[in-house]
Amino acid sequence: MIKRIIKNIFIGIPIGITFGLLVSLFYSYQVGDGFYQPSQQMFITHFSNQVNALTVSIVLWGLLGSLFSVTVLIFSIDSWSLARRTLIHFGLTVLGFLIIAYLAGWYSLSLRQIFGEIMTFVIIYVSTWLYSMFRTKKNIDAINQKINSSR
Known part of the structure; x- marks a missing residue:
């Protein structure tokens, strides 16, 4: 590791x-x-x-x-x-x-700016995470379809 x-x-x-x-x-x-x-x-x-x-x-x-x-x-x-x-x-x-x-x-150390940075980060993080999840699901579905069609 x-x-x-x-x-x-x-x-x-x-x-x-x-x-x-x-x-x-x-x-x-x-x-x-x-x-x-x-x-x-x-x-x-x-x-x-x-x-x-x-x-x-x-x-x-x-x-x-x-x-x-x-x-x-x-x-x-x-x-x-x-x-x-x-x-x-x-x-x-x-x-x-x-x-x-x-x-x-x-950003500076004000609650407003820290909150803004966190919210921007959350939006980007969630968007990236959802994209990864949907892409992974699509790949798994394609693999499952290949397995099922080869039977």
């Missing part, structure tokens, strides 16, 4: 960095001032220059990618029920996401 965790850490790092760069590019275009911003201005002002802000952002994006890549291994624990795996996965990912997103300057 340790080998799988280490492997997933290194798989998650470039995925997180790529996702972070794409989101930051989108954010920079939305701001519309023609300059690249790795994060919100309140985050960038904590650093002496944008290169340092970008470096820290890249590290945080890599951590975020690793978080999601490692926590997916929870679903391979067959001795746990699907509900238990889902709740533990959700709890770990939402907690890790909130910590990393706060460090990245994506």
Whole structure:
């Protein structure tokens, strides 16, 4: 299991960095001032220059990618029920996401913003989970149909 965790850490790092760069590019275009911003201005002002802000952002994006890549291994624990795996996965990912997103300057420590981040996370999580469940059910139905047609 340790080998799988280490492997997933290194798989998650470039995925997180790529996702972070794409989101930051989108954010920079939305701001519309023609300059690249790795994060919100309140985050960038904590650093002496944008290169340092970008470096820290890249590290945080890599951590975020690793978080999601490692926590997916929870679903391979067959001795746990699907509900238990889902709740533990959700709890770990939402907690890790909130910590990393706060460090990245994506929100401030106000109840309203924390609630907004959690609700956004819940909507994305539930949507992804439902998609995975429907896709898995479709695959199982296809396998069952092949088994039944070969009899």
